[in-house]
Amino acid sequence: MDASSALPTENTREQTFRLWRGERDEGEFQDFKATVTDGMVVLDVVLQIQAEQANDLACRWNCKAGKCGSCSAEVNGKPKLMCMTRLDQLPANEPVTVEPMRAFPHVKDLVTDVSWNFEQKMKVAKFQPRAPDAPDGTWRMQQADVDRVQEFRKCIECFLCQDVCHVLRDHHKHDEFIGPRFITYVAALEMHPLDTADRIPALKEEHGVGFCNITKCCTEVCPEHIQITDNAIIPLKERVVDQFYDPVGKLVKIFSRRSTNT
C-alpha cells in the first residue's frame, strides 16, 4: 500500500471556489482559495476546504464514486454529483461555483432538505409479485426481461432530476407531481417481470404525470444516464392514454387509417 512516497507529482495550481454559505433563507457566496491538481473532483476540494479552512462547511457525501447519490449540488449552475465532476472538465481560470440544489428547502451551505422525496416514494404502491413459478417458491425469468427494467433500477436517488425539473423547480408543484425520479420508480415497478399491481390510475391522478411536458432536462442531468423521458415517462404516458382515453384513441386510429387509405 505504501509505494506512494515515490510517486510522480502532478501539476498543482491555485483556484478560487465560490461556495454557498448560510442557513435556511439567508446565505451568500463565499470565496475560498484552494490548491488543486487536475485529477481532483469538486468534492475533493470541498472536503479540503472543510478540513483546512471551514470546519463547519456542510455538505453530504458517502461513496466518492458516484454510487450513493449523496453529493448532489449545482456546480457552475449545473446539477451534478460533486464526486464525479473533475476539475479538468471545468474552466481552469475561472472561479468554480458550488451551491445547493435549488428545488428543495435549504438547510445549510450545500445541504438541502430532501425529505419530500422520501415521502413521494411512500405514495407509490409497493411491489406485488405474482405467485411463484416453482414449488420451492422461486421464479423463472429471462435475462432479456430483467434487462428491460435494470436501467431504472440503476437509480442512485441523487434527486438531480428532481432538482432540474421545471415543474418542481419553477412551478413548485410538489403537492401534485412526484417528479421524474418517482415516475422512473413507477416504471421500474410497472415493467418488473413479476409485478401484478396497477399504478396507472394513480400515475394519472395523484402522481400527476400529465404535468410533464417532455422537456428532457431530467434525462440530461441523470448521472446514471437513465433515459428517463424516452424509456420511463413516455411509455407510461402512453399507458395512461391507453387506459383512460382508449375510445378516443381508437377513433383517432380509425380516422387516420381511413385518411391514409383514401
Added chain:
Amino acid sequence: MTGEYETVEHDVLVIGAGGAGLRAAIEAASTGVRVGLVCKSLLGKAHTVMAEGGVAAAMGNVDDRDDWKVHFADTMRGGQYINNWRMAELHAREAGARVNELEAWGALFDRTPDGRILQRNFGGHKYPRLAHVGDRTGLEMIRTLQDHGIHQGIDIHMEVTIVALLTDGGRVCGAFGYDRERGRFHVYKAAAVVMATGGIGRAFKITSNSWEYTGDGHALAYDAGAALQDMEFVQFHPTGMIWPPSVRGILVTEGVRGEGGILKNNQGKRFMFDNIPDNYKSSTADNLEEGWKYVTGDKNSRRPPELLTRDHVARMIMREVKEGRGSPHGGVFLDIAWIKEHIPNAAEHIKRKLPSMYHQFMQLAGIDITKEAMEIGPTTHYVMGGIRVDGDTQMSTVPGLFACGEVAAGLHGANRLGGNSLSDLIVFGQRAGEHAAKFAKANKKYTIDPAQADNAARAALAPFDRTTTADGPFQVQEALQETMHANVGIVRNDADLRSALATINTLREKAANVAVRGNRNYNPGWNTALDLPSLLTVSEALTRAAIAREESRGGHFREDKPDKDPAFGTFNFVITKGADGEMQLKREQIPEMPANLKAIIEENK
C-alpha cells in the same frame, strides 16, 4: 432531566440502516413490536449501497455440486478456522433462503439461461456462488430492503448519530444521539437494541470506506460493557484505485477477476502463479489456460491464482511493488481487456458485466478498461473483528444488545471471503431482528437513568467550550489515519505496533482538547470531533490485539512472525473494558466443533 431531550420509545431500536440494520428492522417489525431505525446519513446511502460483486449463497444454480456444506467449508478455510463455526454453519444453510426472499421483495438478479438466479465466481469460493446484478449488487440489495422496509411501519430517523448506549443494571435500555440538521439531542428508549453500524475503515488513510465508518458501533458496545473479538483482523482489499491521487482507495470489485481479469507486474508477468499457498494448491490452476477455462465455467478446471483469498493477493501485490516490479503509481496492473483474445465482442461483454467499473475508470481516471489495464493497489476494506455475539441469537455479552453485519464478529474468522458480507447481512440481520424482538417482549421493564443522558450531552457539547487553537478534528483524524496506515497496516511488526499504541495515546489527549467552531446546525467539524473517541477506541483495540497475536494468519500479517502458529488457532482474542476503564485483552477458547461439521471440513479439504 430527560425532559430536555426529545424522547421517543420503541420496543426495538436498530442503529444503522445498511443491509443488516434494514433486514433486522423488517424482521422485528414483522413480529408486531414497535421498531425505530436510526442512521447517520440519508436512507439508502449506507455502505451496502456500494457493494459491487455479489452475495454468496450456495444455491447451486450454476454448478449443482455446490451446497451449504461446501460453502461452510470454504468460509472456515478462508477464516483460517478461528471462525465462530456455528455462525458459519447457519450462514451457509440460510443464505439461499434469504436471497430468494429478496427476490420476493422485488430484487432482480442476473439470470441463468433457464431463468434462475445467476451466480459468479469469487475468491475462495469453490463454485460459482455469487448472486449478482452486474457490479451493483449492493444497490439492488439496499434498495430492495429500503423499498420493502418503508411499508412495514418502521419509524425511521435519518441523519441521527448515536453517541451513547443507555443501560440499566447491566442490560441495555436505549440510546442517546443527536440529529445532524439542528444538533438537537434525542433519547431513544428501547427494550432491545440492534447494533448494525458497519465498519472502521476511516481509521486508515487509504480506504474504500466513507466518513461514516468510524467504528461507532464497536466503541458504543465496548463502552456499554460488551466484548469485542478478533479486532486484529482487518481486510485490505487487493484492488483499489490508485491514480489519480484523489481516487486512491476507491474499490475495484473482485468481480473483475471473477470475470477473467488478471494481475500483471511491470514486466507483463502474471506474478500470482509464483506463490500459491499449500492449503490452496490442490484447488488452484497451475497454468494460464486452465485459469481461463475456470472463469468461463469449465467444471473440470481449477480457479486462477488471482482468485485466491484477499489477504494473500494483497500481500503478493505489495511484494511486487516492494521489489521494484510495480506500476508507475505504485501498484500493479489489473487487466480485463485481455479477454478479447478469447471472446468476440469482449468490449460489450465487459460493459455489460462490469458497467460501474467501466464508468468509474472512464470518468475518474480517463481509462477505458475494455482497452487498457487498470492500475490498482490494496485498500482498507473490511473489519472481520467486532462485537462478540451468540451465533444463534446474535446477542452480545450485554443483555438486550444485539449485533449484526460488519460490526459483529465471528462469521469470517481471520479473513472474509468476498460476497460473504452481503449474505452475512441478511442471514444475521434476520436473526438479530427476530431475537431482539423476542427479548424486547420478554423484558419490557427498565428505568432510564437521566444522568447517563446528561453525561453524554455534556461530553458532546464540550468541544464548543474549548478555545484551543491546536489541531482541529480533521487534523487529529488524519494523524490517526497516518499512524494506523504506517504501523497497523498490511505488514506489521511488534515495534511498529507498539509505537502506534503510543501515538494513539497522544492523539487521545489531542482529541480531548479539540475545539470546534460554529453552531450545532449541520456542523461536520463538530460531528467529526464526536466521531474521534470511537475511532481511537477501535484503533487501540486493533493494535492491542495485533500485538498479542504473535503469528501470521488471514488478514493479520506479522513480518516478525511470518508463519502461522497452530497454538494460536484454538482461541480468539477478546477485548473488554476493565473496571479501571482500561482495555483488557484475554483469550477465549473456541468451543469444540461437532463431529458432523468436522467431517464436512475433512471431506472438503
